[in-house]
Amino acid sequence: MSHRNARLTVHGRRLLIERVISGRPVAHVAAEMGISRTTAHKWVRRFRSEGPSGLADRSSRPRSTPHRTPAGLEARVCRLRQDRKLGPARLGPILGLPASTVHRILTRHGLHRLAWLDRPTGTVIRRYERDRPGELVHIDVKKLGRIPDGGGHRTLGRQAGRVTRGAMGFDFIHSAVDDHSRLAYSEIHSDEKVATCAAFLTRAAAFFHAHGIASIERVLTDNAWAYRKGLAWKAALATLGATGKLTRAYRPQTNGKVERFNRTLLEEWAYLRPYTSNEQRSQALADFLHTYNHHRCHTALAGKPPITRVNNVPGQYN
Incomplete structure (x- = not known):
């Protein structure tokens, strides 16, 4: 295996083989490259038996481990x-x-x-990632209680900020996340009706297009009525030329990328600090999305933000 003090890399081994094939003695080539004749003959022998693939590093794992656990x-x-x-x-x-x-x-x-692991069943959760941006977009809705003017219990304390559950109503945060790049787009609405979901999909597609994702091929959602039966939703999919996909019932892991984004949304925006009004929290969403897409490092993207992966092949970044 190569190490930082190795005399021969894969490129050096190829150079060794080229010089030997040209007719020069192995001993002379070995002296020139600062290695022993034994090492030089080893790589020549591997090249003759395995071809160019024989010059690559091999695993140091032993062929057999007799003391391994049964x-x-x-x-x-x-x-x-x-x-x-x-x-x-x-x-x-x-x-x-x-x-x-x-x-x-x-x-x-x-x-x-x-x-x-999936906690109820103990089975290993299968991770997946689509090969290119736009191949699959995850969409979900997160419901948050609205904040009364002056702040809720996070600002005023449990008793002073206590409001009857649901008295202020709810905000519905619609989010779309590209499976390959993790580029995200969110909007706050007062409901999750079919017309709202369809209009959000259209604007999300425009957002992705503006950031380098030319088209959306498939859209993955949960089994909410708006996604299953809504005519406006189906019309929006048809306009985009996309196919609608539904997760298995009670299997949020399938839609895991947007589910994980919802968690980040709560931790780094909704619950990041006490807000004194619902409008103040809503205005902070745009800053969070910009940070998430352009600056926040992502462990699944080798520490890079999502925007760096939109126009690159897998594993390559700006």
């Missing part, structure tokens, strides 16, 4: 983890294994993070 015992560890959601320190005594061994087994099978 497969049946590993299966028991995984089953207990998924059934009881216990950590290595508690699974170890049950199975008679060191906690470190249990942790290695869980890591090997992708079960070492509880956040990666």
Whole structure:
């Protein structure tokens, strides 16, 4: 495996092979490149048997591990983890294994993070990402209680700011998130009726188009009536040339990117600080969206903001 003091990289190995193929003695080429004849012959031998692919680094993992935990015992560890959601320190005594061994087994099978499991069933949540911007857009609505003038309980305290539940009404935050780039768009409305949802989709498509996403191919939503039966919603999809997709009932993981965006929306906008009025909170949404799209780093995007991925292929950023 290559390391920071290695004499030969993959490019250096190719250079070695080119010089040997040209007819020069292996010993002379090895001396020129500062490596031993044994090393030079090793790479020549690999090239002759495997071709150019033989010059790549190989894994340092051994071909066999006779002392590895038996497969049946590993299966028991995984089953207990998924059934009881216990950590290595508690699974170890049950199975008679060191906690470190249990942790290695869980890591090997992708079960070492509880956040990666569906809590009710214990199955591993399958992560996915579309290949290009606009291929799939997630849409959802988050309902928030309106803030009375002067502030609610976050500003005035529990008793002074207490308002009868629902007395002020609710704001409905409609959000759209592009699956590939995570570019997000949100609006605040007073309802989630069909006409409102359809008009929001049209404006969201215009927003994405203005930021480099030429078209939307599919739109993924939950099973709300407006998305299932609304004629205006279907007409908006047809105008965009997009296909509507519905999540499985009671499976918010399918629509997970916009669900996670809703959580960020609450933490970094709605509940970020006490607001003294509903209008003040509404006005702060635009600043949050700009920060989210243009400046906030995203762990799924290698620490880059969503806008950097709109016009780039997967894994490449400005």
